[in-house]
Amino acid sequence: MKREVRVRFAPSPTGPLHIGGVRTALYNYLFARRHGGKMILRIEDTDSQRFVPGAEEYIIESLKWCGIEIDEGVGFGGPHAPYRQSERKEIYLQYAKQLIDAGWAYYAFDTPEELDKLRAEAEAAGKTFAYNYEVREQLTTSLRLSKEEVEERIARGDQWVVRFKMPENEVVKMDDLIRGHVEMNTSTLDDKVLYKSADALPTYHLANIVDDHLMEVSHVIRGEEWLPSLPLHYLLYRAFGWTDTQPEFAHLPLLLKPTGSGKLSKRDGDKMGFPVFPLFWTSPTGETARGYREDGYLPGAFINMLSLLGWNPGTEQEIFSMQELIDAFSLDRVSKAGARFQPDKAKWFNAQYMHSLTAEEFAPLMQPILKANGIEVSDERAGKAAEIMKERMTLTTDMWDLTSFFFVAPAEYEEKLAKKQWKGDNPTMLKELRGVLEAIDDFSKENTESVVRAWIEKRELGLGQVMNTLRLALVGAGKGPGMFDVTEFLGKEETLKRIDAIIANLKPME
């Protein structure tokens, strides 16, 4: 009997959501949808020191932009609400106490200063201090102190934490859906803090296990940085007696810097000119970070690119809609090694997506850009202009530069092209062409093209010569689509107007 698939994405609101986090959310989402399960968004704000206002809203907006839908969680509600750990505060202490009563955990009264001192001493002696089975009996804990003394210390308001009593020399055998069987000896692990009295909040480990259990999470899909904590998490499930419903684990490979060593960071993006976050971000202190959305990426392309960093379908297909990803996704095709992030490939994906858009799909993307430039046109005109130019687009931010000539007559003429074309007989030739165009009734590109080509042939002119001179007049630069796409879009009146303008305003070059 298979239980319902329930996965969670559980970010910490300590800043904008990193694209590595987006990929983790994506894989969780794909897995959930693939198996007809639920996707939960849980906010893990148990570190009051690092909490950043606005980060939670940013995370929710990012997931929405990416098309990653949440079934339960912060902002969406659900049967296990609340989904924000700070609102679940009172839950955790009872579980910490349960562990103490069962002998799996203990109170520790060491102050941070005392621990710093111990670490410094160990370092001076060339060793690493570990709070573990070797030293815990000598430290200020409920293992050594009498029951009365512990109660007295707590009663008088001494600060305390609850630590997990990591067993000595036990091999924990674990299974990971991506890495297979993993073993670790508990003697190499330390007694992690589970709960801190200072802010009456649990640490990640306790909150995570308790909430995953309570929220009936079936699969934990998270970054590889959590693999060293897995034995602790296994032991916590055992300590609580929850091993029968313990979720399965999958640890994802990390996203690495494009060059150099280490994992991808915001600085890499700043340095190499690509975003590391889905959306533009302004921190409460005024710092900003660029985002894929604002940099001109389409959400589908962004997601498609991310999906293939660490996973592949085993076929040669590269372009995937979200639904296709859902249908193709499986954890056993996730790779084990970290993946270097490649900004160039992100651009390529976006270009592919831009090239596949229709005029109707372009219209809503174009209209805000046109309005910002003071241009009011129909959706049809807006969409068509972009559609004609889409082969040249990489990012949505290219759209205005590439299409502006459709809406704005050239104010000046590109010098290089003018020097080449606006000389000799060409101005006279253009005047004659103006007459030819004026006589055309059906200004469709097919008809215009056949008429003009016939005229060129009759007059024994060079195609390039005529077209590029006309291009100079209508576009003002050596770029753009086929000239008859331009004439059709502009219409007869505007075409003739632009020809008249260049004849009136631009002196022939010699």
Add this chain to the structure above:
RNA sequence: GGCCCGUUCGUCUAUCGGCUAGGACACAAGAUUUUCAUUCUUGAAAGACGAGUUCGACUCUCGUACGGGCUACCA
């Protein structure tokens, strides 16, 4: 330092013992073209190293090297 994970073209990756090692990005050359692009064709480009198992190893095992992660009263 200790523990854990990993290692195929510059990069992302395919290969689940039979390989002339495939695809994509980037790069180079060529073709198409009225400009700029697009597109197409072609090219160069890889199994970290050393042992072992095997008729046969990129694929399995061990060691070494290298890379990454963790080692907080952060997540």
